Amino acid sequence: MSTPAPRPTLASRRQMLGAGGALLLATFWPTPRQSRAQGASVPAGMAPEQGLLVENAQGAFAPNAYIRIATDNRITLILPNVEMGQGIYTSSVMLIAEELGIDMAQVEIEAAPPGGGAEITGGSTSVMTEWLPLRQAGAAARSMLVQAAATHWQVPVAECTTRSATIIHVPTGRSLPFGAVAAQAATLPVPQKTTLKDPATYTLLGRPQHRIDSAVKVQGHAIFGMDVQVPGQKIGTVAACPVVGGTLAGMNKAAALAIRGVQAVLVNTTNTTVCVVADHYWAARKGLRALKPQWHDGPNAHVTTQTIYDQLHDGLNGPAIVANTKGDAPAVIAHAAATHTATYQQPLLAHATMEPINCTAHVRPDGCDIWTGTQIADRARDTAIELTGLPKDKVHVHCQYIGGGFGRRLEHEYVTQCVEFARQVPYPLKIIWSREEDLTHDRYRPAYVDQMTAALDSKGFITALTHRIVGPAVVARWDPPELTKDGYDEDLSVATVITPYTYPAYRLEFARREAPGVVTAWWRGVGGTRGLFVVEGFIDELAHRAGADPVAYRRAMLAQNPRALAVLDKAAQAAGWNTPLPPGRARGVAVQFAFGSYMASIAEVEMPEPDNVIIHRVTAVVDCGRVLNPDQVISQIEGGLIFGFSAALYNEITLEGGRVQQSNFNTWRVMRMNEAPCKIDVLLMPSTEDPGGIGEVGTAAAAPVLANAMAAAQGRRYRTLPLLSPRNGADHKEQG
């Protein structure tokens, strides 16, 4: 054991934790960029009454977790992943509570402040990365509490058990609440090894638990970033140049200031964005209207949607990076008796979270506080440090409930913007983007073009496959070190290289084309959502070409993959794949392995007209390894499918004169209740494998399962998104 040197983040955490005057038992794991020697002890300078900070070096991307136990037995868990609807607070509490020996109802939760490294909620990774560390946190804390009680009673630890936040001495029936020994426990060394419960004895994990955030959200008491009220705050609303790269040319400041309630008109340092500050949002909005900012459009003034698609299609020829290869697929294709080629196209997509972008900041000479919903709190803090020059421990990010993440809040440019304006005023400033600003200044899911060519044997099965992806490398901007040395973005491999299928020969190429005039970013499922539409559409085409049933064709390709085969068979059975359909209806299927989880889905559709799709029923069978909270897995698949159907059918961001043309829900169509599937059946496969991700699984399936069902209904392929795009008419002609 060793005593790690204190560092600024520890100090700020201690302040935060000590502020309530509660005794605390805290468990903390360093993040990968701050690896430490294995060991644990009370850090120098930390008084026992402030509690214990446990340090445990774990594997890469281990998250942080705090367990705080007050003398009155109040138990607070400070959770590293943010809640944006995915139910992670609930499953995180389940993981800790199971091992700690407490009831779900005994727990209060807080969102963690930024830690010492990359604190990211995204990529369907929360349960996967927390499965082990959060259980270890609970087990370590339990072991220390039991030790403290056993010492108090002078009995062997082995004679003690825990139940409902109480330590019980079994032979005598004596008991002590956790709170009574928390202070003593905090002085004990942290166990180097913890013994985790046998899953057969779980009382919480694997059984449906109600969401811990349901009541507060149903009563309207949940505080989202939008709801933050800091005493003395003013409300700002912004307009950024409608063309990326343009600058402010002029404005009528006097007219804006003449609006009742308007307090200030601010311009950012790069001269790209104006902010009108007022007593309330409506006055700010009226002020912005009166301000009438004019713009120099800059170099992207001529970008159109076609500019972007032309550039992507251009990338189908010429040089590309070889991202993955097996055998000599091009040679097999060159000599094949039969080949099949198809080109798929997907549009730019907005996130359109229900909660428009917002951020509140109070910048003072001696500190800065930020209140916002973020999937990446560390970057939110760091941008404020950079802008204000304040030391790390003077900048505090207060993470709020997120009204829809979907990857949007993995960006932090709105925090930068808010701090830039807030430092110009003495009061706390809440910036609210209008829905129009939110949609026209989103950071968009990229547009992509994919082309696949297969060599086919006499039965129509793949003997070799080449696949070229043309599009941006999101990671090159978002996390440059993650771009491979060849210039490849590994995210593109999800549901592309990583599939349930294996091919005798394979070659994946990537031709990078960064879209002009837009910033591209993560979106629910990104790589998996792009890849699955292409791969499962293509497989469906090959089945059709072979004259094979789409389920039977896939079954033949999955002989070596029992988990994939099992979900497919169960889905086919549950959906009645081989049973007759009512007249006018058709079914489509998709199979996937992405984010660590398997799923097979079947959609049943009716198309009274070519532009009218009724989704009668969707059946999804999921194998996501060990299920922590079954009902929330089902909920994520239901919602993920509907989120994906919305995009698949309707959504495409288009540009004209460098300007995004979709501005609100009247031009950016979101699926409504009357358009949603009447019935979604989600079935879970029992499994003892480690948990896979689930937040993006349903969304990835949506476009392919729907496109394949629509193809069956209409007797034509759908290779372009959105599915209701007139461009699919042109596709039809290509195929002959």
Added chain:
Amino acid sequence: MLSLNINGQSHQVDVDPDTPLLWVLRDVLGMNATKFGCGIAQCGACTVHMDGRAVRACNLPVGLIGEQHISTLEGLNPADPVTKAVQDAWVALDVVQCGYCQPGQIMAAIALLRAVPHPTDEQIDSAMSANLCRCGTYVRIRAAIHHAAGALA
């Protein structure tokens, strides 16, 4: 000065009469349960009751409200049978995900059940399709409304 009757209380507010009710609730009175989603009555996140009817607060100028009674989610009596049935159903079925649209969904559902105690799927779709949910909780919202109707029977 405008006088507004909100959740059974009279409030004097000093704003232009064209100010939408939403911003008076949120930024002037500090009542945050009613959410901002679009500002053009397309998403329903701002649904409140005006004399019992579900209306969109984001494009309702306060100057037009007059004597009509406004109710917001935080002002509902949790013991009221319809309110309780709806909120209990939402919790029992774990409808919420991100939860941002749910205050509006719940206000719309309560107004529906007050008018139509046992709605069909079609009646639910008709009453609720003006309320967007980006997380896609529609299947559960529909089920929760049936659940609440059953509890009120």
